[in-house]
Structure formats: structure tokens, C-alpha cells
Amino acid sequence: MTAGPTREAIDPVRFVSNRSSGKMGYAVAAAALAAGHEVCLVTGPVALAPPPGAEVVRVTTAADMLAAVRKRVRACDLLVMAAAVADWRPRHPARRKLKKSAGPPRIDWEPTPDILKTIAPLKKKTQTFCGFAAETHDLARAARRKLREKNLDAIAANDVSRPDRGFAVDRNALTIYFAAGRARRVALAPKAECAARLLRALEEICARKKK
Ligand code: C5P
Secondary structure (H helix, E strand, C coil): CEECECCEEEECCEEECCCCCCHHHHHHHHHHHHCCCCCEEEECCCCCCCCCCCEEEECCCHHHHHHHHHHHHHHCCEEEECCECCCEEECCCCCCCCCHHHCCCCCCEEECCCHHHHHHHHCCCCCEEEEEEEECCCHHHHHHHHHHHCCCCEEEEEECCCCCCCCCCCEEEEEEEECCCCEEEEEEEEHHHHHHHHHHHHHHHHHHHHC
8 A cells, every 4th residue: 555645855844745645545554454454554744643553664755655665566466556646856856955035946847756657567467556546627537547557457536626525634535447447436435435445346356366
């Protein structure tokens, strides 16, 4: 499991990140533990206590998260990437604090590594990979494109434009798109319930792959 945001340094005291609270990813980790799975939770900085029983790996940047996932992915049956990885990072973070008196800095940005795309070649036939797609518009199209481009078995798409679901709140609604072409809706519910339903769908894929 990955969860939470990543932080990308601008200088020693400033960073760029996003509004991910980690709640959805932590809920999936808790659901997996409750179902009797061994769970490794690779987490960005969040204000949540990890579910008891998970192996917890704390990371800060997208590069850290990639290294942590790469190291552990061979050992897992199921990878769920719920982390909201920052898309861009300053190409040259300043070594010393930027002075406010110098005015707003011009920052040269570069993309962070795409973790799922980078590890896709390591995926074994018996493994199931699931991503998340947080979108404000064109949810279905974007989710299906990511499913294809990131070589996933499933992607859980959620609308982050509405205040009653998605980032930072306790409820969510998901549409799970499967590589096989089907989709399954999980109606607005506490994240724990969304997580349990997502996990069940992913367990079905895992079971088919192991046959
Ligand atoms: O491309 P986008 O960020 O919308 O894709 C979302 C999915 O891809 C999530 O599962 C997220 O954890 C994963 N991701 C990634 N590496 C990135 C950005 C996103 O693995 N650099």
C-alpha cells in the first residue's frame, strides 16, 4: 500500500505538496489487515496513526517512495498505490533558505518519476496492481487512460471537485475500472467501507490470477 502525499523541497524550509490526507490509503491498509493480509504501508507525511499490525515505511519525496516501493514490490501479491505523488519538483532545490526580501523565486520544475510506470516492467503475472485517479473532471476517460498507460489491473477513480468526498474528508465514492473492461461503482460511504469494497474486488482479481 502507498498512501498520503509526497513533499518536494523548494529550499530547506519550503516544499510543494498536495491536499492528500492519507485517509483513503490508510483505510485500504486497515481493511487488508482486517481481512488477514500482511500489509506494508509506504506512507508520505500525514497526521494519521498507522493501522496496528502494518509494517510502516515513512517517506517524504516521490524519489523516496519509488525506492521504497521498488525494494518491496517483488514480495507482494497486491500493490495499491493510493498515494498522491507530487507531479513536479523543483529541478534545483536551494541549499539555503530563499530570502523573502529577494522577491518571489522563479522555479525551474521537472517531473517526478512515475512510480507505477517505473515498476510496471517488474510486475509478475500473478501480481495485481491497482492505482487511484483523483480528478476534478473527465473522470472516466482519465481513469481508463491511466489504467492502460500504467499497466494496471484496476484503478479506483474519485471526484475531488466535491466537498463531501475525496481529499481530506471521511467519505468517498469510487468507480473502479478494471483492465478487463468492466467498472463497478461504490456509492458515497465512509472511506472504511469504500476500502473494504475495493479490497474485495481486488481480492477477486488476485484469486483469478493465482488459479
Ligand atoms: O498520473 P496520476 O498521478 O494521475 O496517476 C495516479 C496514480 O498513479 C496513483 O495510483 C498514483 O499513486 C500513481 N502515481 C505514481 N507516480 C507518480 C504519480 C502518480 O505512481 N509520479
